[in-house]
Amino acid sequence: MSISEKTSLAQEPALVVDDVVKRFGRGTEIVTAVDHVSFTVRQGEFVSVIGPSGCGKSTLFNIIGGLLSDYEGAVKIGEERISAPHPAVGMVFQEESTFPWRTVIDNVAFPLELQGVAKSERMDRAHHFIDMVGLASFEKAFPSQLSGGMKQRVSIARILVSQPKILLMDEPFAALDEQTRLLLGDKITQIQQELNQTTLLITHNLTEAVQLSDRIVVMTYRPGQVKRIVDINLPRPRTSDVVGSDAFGHYVAEIWNDLREEASRGMADSESAASRRATHG
Amino acid sequence: MAAAGSLTSSSIPATPRNVLALRLAVAVFVLCVWEGLSRSGLFYGEVVPSLLAIFVSMGKLLIDPIFWRNLQVTMVETVASLAIGAGFGITVGIVLGANRFLMRAFEPVVYYLSPTPRIILFPVMIMWFGVGPGSKIALGALSAFFAIALSTAAGMRQIDPILIRVGRSFRANIWQMAFKIYLPAMRVPILNGIRLGMGTAIITVLLGETKLSNQGLGYMIMQIYTRFDMPGLYALLILVFVIAGGVNALIGHFACD
Numbered sequence: 001m002s003i004s005e006k007t008s009l010a011q012e013p014a015l016v017v018d019d020v021v022k023r024f025g026r027g028t029e030i031v032t033a034v035d036h037v038s039f040t041v042r043q044g045e046f047v048s049v050i051g052p053s054g055c056g057k058s059t060l061f062n063i064i065g066g067l068l069s070d071y072e073g074a075v076k077i078g079e080e081r082i083s084a085p086h087p088a089v090g091m092v093f094q095e096e097s098t099f100p101w102r103t104v105i106d107n108v109a110f111p112l113e114l115q116g117v118a119k120s121e122r123m124d125r126a127h128h129f130i131d132m133v134g135l136a137s138f139e140k141a142f143p144s145q146l147s148g149g150m151k152q153r154v155s156i157a158r159i160l161v162s163q164p165k166i167l168l169m170d171e172p173f174a175a176l177d178e179q180t181r182l183l184l185g186d187k188i189t190q191i192q193q194e195l196n197q198t199t200l201l202i203t204h205n206l207t208e209a210v211q212l213s214d215r216i217v218v219m220t221y222r223p224g225q226v227k228r229i230v231d232i233n234l235p236r237p238r239t240s241d242v243v244g245s246d247a248f249g250h251y252v253a254e255i256w257n258d259l260r261e262e263a264s265r266g267m268a269d270s271e272s273a274a275s276r277r278a279t280h281g
Numbered sequence: 282m283a284a285a286g287s288l289t290s291s292s293i294p295a296t297p298r299n300v301l302a303l304r305l306a307v308a309v310f311v312l313c314v315w316e317g318l319s320r321s322g323l324f325y326g327e328v329v330p331s332l333l334a335i336f337v338s339m340g341k342l343l344i345d346p347i348f349w350r351n352l353q354v355t356m357v358e359t360v361a362s363l364a365i366g367a368g369f370g371i372t373v374g375i376v377l378g379a380n381r382f383l384m385r386a387f388e389p390v391v392y393y394l395s396p397t398p399r400i401i402l403f404p405v406m407i408m409w410f411g412v413g414p415g416s417k418i419a420l421g422a423l424s425a426f427f428a429i430a431l432s433t434a435a436g437m438r439q440i441d442p443i444l445i446r447v448g449r450s451f452r453a454n455i456w457q458m459a460f461k462i463y464l465p466a467m468r469v470p471i472l473n474g475i476r477l478g479m480g481t482a483i484i485t486v487l488l489g490e491t492k493l494s495n496q497g498l499g500y501m502i503m504q505i506y507t508r509f510d511m512p513g514l515y516a517l518l519i520l521v522f523v524i525a526g527g528v529n530a531l532i533g534h535f536a537c538d
Binding site: 065066067084085087090091093095096097099101102110111113114162 | 441443444446447449450451452453457461462465466468
């Protein structure tokens with residue numbers, strides 16, 4: 001951390017991940033999913049964590065979200081170590097997670113309902129964020145009537161309405177096609193800039209990470225360690241047009257260079273596991 | 282793909298109109314056969330009464346206050362046994378569905394006891410709760426309980442785990458989890474359990490009434506039978522089937538929107 005960062009209050013980190021370790025299993029079967037991982041996310045910053053499958057990304061997501069409380073090291077918001085879901089953290093899951101029995105507006109108002117906010121205020125605030133994700137004409141629709149991308153926008157509006165300090169997303173666009181993904185990326189960038197929303201995105205998608213981020217944390221394949229942290233100095237405000245620029249291509253190539261080695265180790269591992277199953281099975 | 286010999290091949294498209302036509306045709310055929318047998322004189326006395334006689338008896342039943350009083354008794358018994366059976370069944374189902382240890386211990390017991398004939402407990406119920414509605418309600422509740430408990434436990438385990446993670450991530454308390462996530466997510470399996478439970482409750486209540494009682498539709502069936510009023514008996518049976526089927530259809534309608 002430089003001297004200027006230390007003195008500036010605005011640069012106080014919103015989230016500190018400090019030497020986090022998570023092991024699964026016992027005895028000789030121990031797998032280290034997350035291995036001494038440290039990084040920070042500053043206020044208003046968009047950070048992505050990228051790595052191949054099996055680098056402990058989802059474990060990290062669950063730890064930061066407070067859904068996995070049994071870990072070593074510390075994930076801190078201010079002075080508080082996270083060991084249960086924290087009100088400052090809003091989670092968007094990879095899986096489709098809208099409530100099928102609620103309309104769009106009732107889905108989005110859900111967190112306010114839990115907080116006991118009065119109905120008219122609830123509806124006003126939900127309406128505002130539904131409008132922001134561009135679903136104003138679908139407020140009374142049920143999730144079954146919406147496309148996959150629209151459902152993820154409902155989930156995002158549902159998180160934003162609870163006004164989390166930190167938006168934490170786990171591959172929210174993984175199930176969507178590439179075009180929808182780029183366009184939703186635009187929406188996310190726009191919202192993030194409008195709200196100055198501190199965001200941490202977990203992803204395995206390289207273009208998505210470069211398109212959206214200020215910084216990218218590159219993870220190694222098992223055990224999941226931080227390989228490198230890359231600053232993305234692409235101009236803001238940013239749109240998906242940036243995908244065509246030389247600088248964008250340069251970043252993608254640079255990070256792919258780091259990722260390729262990790263991804264091929266992951267692939268070799270899963271292939272040897274498959275051949276063991278095939279010969280013994 | 283109209284392969285000859287295929288079990289599923291059919292040259293008639295299953296449009297709603299064709300389905301209705303087939304149903305009507307079968308109904309008319311059955312009624313014609315019935316009326317034919319009735320007029321043939323092949324059976325003693327009135328074992329197969331004419332459709333007209335049954336129809337007239339049904340009219341008499343529908344204006345008979347005794348029928349309505351017995352119907353009311355049976356309805357009250359069924360609803361009471363369903364309410365009691367659902368109360369215990371949903372509670373036990375949630376506990377079994379939520380707790381792996383208790384599930385291992387008790388679900389096989391519930392599962393294997395479920396199809397056993399509860400009617401053999403009838404004498405016990407009569408001793409405990411008397412000849413009146415009490416013994417029928419107790420037996421009906423017992424039979425409804427199993428279907429509802431098993432269906433609720435299965436529904437509990439089928440909840441998409443992501444919805445529970447969402448609830449936890451929003452820090453919902455235990456009551457909010459129960460009433461805003463678990464119960465709405467289990468609405469369909471619970472209503473299906475209630476529908477099955479209702480079916481067995483009606484059966485059990487009527488069975489109990491035909492065995493030993495002093496009121497109710499089952500009792501009335503046996504009364505008409507001892508008088509050997511065959512048109513009246515058939516008329517009453519048809520009414521009971523229509524009522525039971527109608528109630529099932531009503532609950533089924535709620536179960537799948």
